[in-house]
Amino acid sequence: xxxxxxxxxxxxxxxxxxxxxxxxxxxxxxxxxxxxxxxxxxxxxxxxxxxxxxxxxxxxxxxxxxxxxxxxxxxxxxxxxxxxxxxxxxxxxxxxxxxxxxxxxxxxxxxxxxxxxxxxxxxxxxxxxxxxxxxxxxxxxxxxxxxxxxxxxxxxxxxxxxxxxxxxxxxxxxxxxxxxxxxxxxxxxxxxxxxxxxxxxxxxxxxxxxxxxxxxxx
Amino acid sequence: xxxxxxxxxxxxxxxxxxxxxxxxxxxxxxxxxxxxxxxxxxxxxxxxxxxxxxxxxxxxxxxxxxxxxxxxxxxxxxxxxxxxxxxxxxxxxxxxxxxxxxxxxxxxxxxxxxxxxxxxxxxxxxxxxxxxxxxxxxxxxxxxxxxxxxxxxxxxxxxxxxxxxxxxxxxxxxxxxxxxxxxxxxxxxxxxxxxxxxxxxxxxxxxxxxxxxxxxxxxxxxxxxxxxx
Numbered sequence: 008x009x010x011x012x013x014x015x016x017x018x019x020x021x022x023x024x025x026x027x028x029x030x031x032x033x034x035x036x037x038x039x040x041x042x043x044x045x046x047x048x049x050x051x052x053x054x055x056x057x058x059x060x061x062x063x064x065x066x067x068x069x070x071x072x073x074x075x076x077x078x079x080x081x082x083x084x085x086x087x088x089x090x091x092x093x094x095x096x097x098x099x100x101x102x103x104x105x106x107x108x109x110x111x112x113x114x115x116x117x118x119x120x121x122x123x124x125x126x127x128x129x130x131x132x133x134x135x136x137x138x139x140x141x142x143x144x145x146x147x148x149x150x151x152x153x154x155x156x157x158x159x160x161x162x163x164x165x166x167x168x169x170x171x172x173x174x175x176x177x178x179x180x181x182x183x184x185x186x187x188x189x190x191x192x193x194x195x196x197x198x199x200x201x202x203x204x205x206x207x208x209x210x211x212x213x214x215x216x217x218x219x220x221x222x223x224x225x
Numbered sequence: 226x227x228x229x230x231x232x233x234x235x236x237x238x239x240x241x242x243x244x245x246x247x248x249x250x251x252x253x254x255x256x257x258x259x260x261x262x263x264x265x266x267x268x269x270x271x272x273x274x275x276x277x278x279x280x281x282x283x284x285x286x287x288x289x290x291x292x293x294x295x296x297x298x299x300x301x302x303x304x305x306x307x308x309x310x311x312x313x314x315x316x317x318x319x320x321x322x323x324x325x326x327x328x329x330x331x332x333x334x335x336x337x338x339x340x341x342x343x344x345x346x347x348x349x350x351x352x353x354x355x356x357x358x359x360x361x362x363x364x365x366x367x368x369x370x371x372x373x374x375x376x377x378x379x380x381x382x383x384x385x386x387x388x389x390x391x392x393x394x395x396x397x398x399x400x401x402x403x404x405x406x407x408x409x410x411x412x413x414x415x416x417x418x419x420x421x422x423x424x425x426x427x428x429x430x431x432x433x434x435x436x437x438x439x440x441x442x443x444x445x446x447x448x449x450x451x452x453x454x
Contacts, residue, residue, distance in 0.1 A: 074314060075454055097320035098230060106311025110243075112250045117243070122312070124239040125319035128231050150250070 023086030024049040025174060025205050026071065031080035033066055040066055041224050044080070050173075053196055053206040053216055058224030064209040065105065067224065068178050071207065072102045098126060101172035103180060107163035111152040115143055115162040118151065123169045137168035141191070157183040167195055173204050181212040233321045237329045240316070244333035247306075254302055258338045259345070262295035266349045277354040284353035285363060285414035289407055291349075292342050292367060296374040297396055299338035303330060303379055304386045304449065313386075317453060323446035331372075331379050331442060339371035355414075362417040362426075366410040369430040376441035377402045383448035406433060 024047040031044040040063030048054050056064050069075040071082060073089060073096075082089055084096045109118050115138055116131065123129040138147050141161040151159055160183045167175065175196075181189050189212065196206050197216055208214075248254045269287045270280055307313040316326050346367050347360045355363065381399035385391050413426030 072318060074317060076450075077454060094320045097318055100318060102314065102318055104311055104314055106309065106314070108311035108315040110247060110306065110310055110312055112247050112306075113243070117246060121239050121243040122315050124231055125236050125315060125321070126231065128235070 023083065025085060026207075027081075027083040027086070028071065029081040029083070031067070031070065031078055031082070033063060033070060033078045035063070035066065035077065044222075044224075046220075046222055048174075048205050048207060048220075050203045050205055051200050052218070052220055053200050053208065053214070054220045054222055055214055056207065056209045056222050056224065057211075058209075062224040064224060065178055068102070068176050068207065068209060069104070072100065072176055073097075074102075099173040100176065101126075101166060101170050101174070102176045102178075103163050103166070104178045107160055109151050109159045109162050112150055114148050114150055115154075115165070116147045118162060119165060119169065123166060126170050126172070129169055133169050134165070137165040138162075140168055141165050142187075155183075157185060157188065160184060161188065164192065164195075167199070175199060175204065175206045175208075177206065177208045179209055179211075181210050230320075233325055236319060236321045237325045240326050240329040241333050244330055245336065248333065248337040254299065255337050255341065258295040258299035259341045261298050262291050262342050262345070263349070265291040265294055266353070270353065281354040281356060284350055284355035285359070285418075286411050287353060288346055288349055288355075288363065288367070289370075289410045292339075292346070292371055293374060293400070293403055293407060295342055296338060296371065296378055297399060299334070300378040300382050300395060300399065301391065303334050303382045305382075308386045308452070313449065313453060317449065323449065324442045327379065327383075327442040327445045327449070328438070331376050331445070334379070335372045335375040339375055343367045343371055356418060359414050359417050362414050362423050365423070365427055366413045366430055369427065369434050370406045370410045373406045373430075373433050373437045374403055376437040376445075377406075379445045380441055380448055383445040383452060385452075386449070387452035387454075406430070409433065 026048040027046075029045050032042040033040045044067070046054065056067060058064050066075060070078045084092045089096050108122055109115075116134055119134045119137070120129065120131070123134065135147060138144060141164060143158060143161055143165070146154060146158065151162065154162070160180070164180060180192060184192060193215060196208070196214075199206060200216070266287055269283065273279065273283065304313060307316065317323060319326065343364065346363055350360055350363055378399045381395050381402070384398060385395050388394070409426060409429050413423060413430065416426065417423045
């Protein structure tokens with residue numbers, strides 16, 4: 008497994024947890040999705056967000072990323088408001104949503120060259136290694152509309168191997184993966200946590216990770 | 226992590242290169258607005274009069290309106306695909322100021338849809354019998370004016386990208402904002418034809434361009450944050 012774990016630089020000593028949410032409330036279309044939601048995500052922790060369809064899992068993740076501002080409550084990054092820490096926060100964050108951010112016209116290589124270079128310098132070698140790891144060797148020069156949904160998901164997930172982000176926020180990353188892919192991704196989450204990274208993930212899949220924190224929105 | 230962190234300039238270049246690459250791979254993005262420009266400009270002689278004298282009088286306006294419509298037509302490409310495939314979220318989550326990322330996308334859009342129109346304008350001007358001594362004025366005003374159209378249009382697209390059915394709302398938002406550019410551009414050509422010096426009008430258009438380069442991407446960025454919400 009290349010690059011995934013060893014690039015995570017050790018943080019400055021902090022007392023506060025990596026990500027803290029305090030009394031989050033979110034109302035959408037006159038319906039309360041969740042209220043008084045508080046949790047902490049420390050280094051090396053994996054937090055699985057559970058809830059039935061429409062319970063606000065995706066909304067919660069988007070709120071935590073800063074993509075959705077329709078909420079009340081406080082979100083802190085190592086004890087400080089995210090607005091004061093924006094550059095550090097976004098440089099340490101890797102979000103893969105429902106829409107995975109893979110352009111259909113470009114090849115996997117070209118897609119990753121761009122999406123990874125938004126955060127850090129990246130070499131073609133590192134991208135190819137990650138694509139190989141995710142079973143996309145031989146597809147790196149095919150335009151993404153020729154790939155299956157699962158393969159496109161794998162292209163997006165290859166970023167997990169390339170970007171040394173400390174916080175992964177993954178929205179249903181298992182949906183289109185085959186069983187090998189599921190095992191591989193679980194493995195990756197485990198390694199990330201062991202090396203001090205944190206993961207926030209929504210999935211209906213039963214994760215075989217320990218320790219695993221669970222946050223239920225129902 | 227810091228030693229491998231990328232500079233904003235490099236992220237800007239990467240975004241510009243990506244958008245140009247996408248445009249190159251989707252060649253109709255380049256060809257369609259340009260063909261549209263040619264066709265609209267050709268419709269005027271058919272619709273109004275083939276009389277060279279009358280055509281010469283309206284040529285500057287025809288070229289400017291055609292350029293404006295062609296810019297409108299190509300606008301939707303700016304953020305739509307990125308919105309639908311999630312790339313826009315990645316752009317918003319980058320640690321760099323969104324201003325520069327939006328500016329990179331606007332520059333790419335102009336290079337693909339505006340520049341060909343500017344380069345072809347003398348040819349259409351010849352077809353419309355515009356007096357030859359104002360070709361330079363026309364070319365320069367379009368060169369300064371079409372980037373403004375791209376930058377202003379970007380605000381409209383950013384505001385509407387999250388809407389399910391966009392239809393004509395984009396034109397309703399963007400076209401009124403483009404009126405000052407249209408006035409300055411056509412006035413410049415007309416007045417140069419009457420013997421006035423071109424520099425004053427170029428200065429006005431240049432000022433419009435500078436103002437929109439500094440302000441429009443900020444508005445686009447804010448609008449994108451609202452749209453993605």
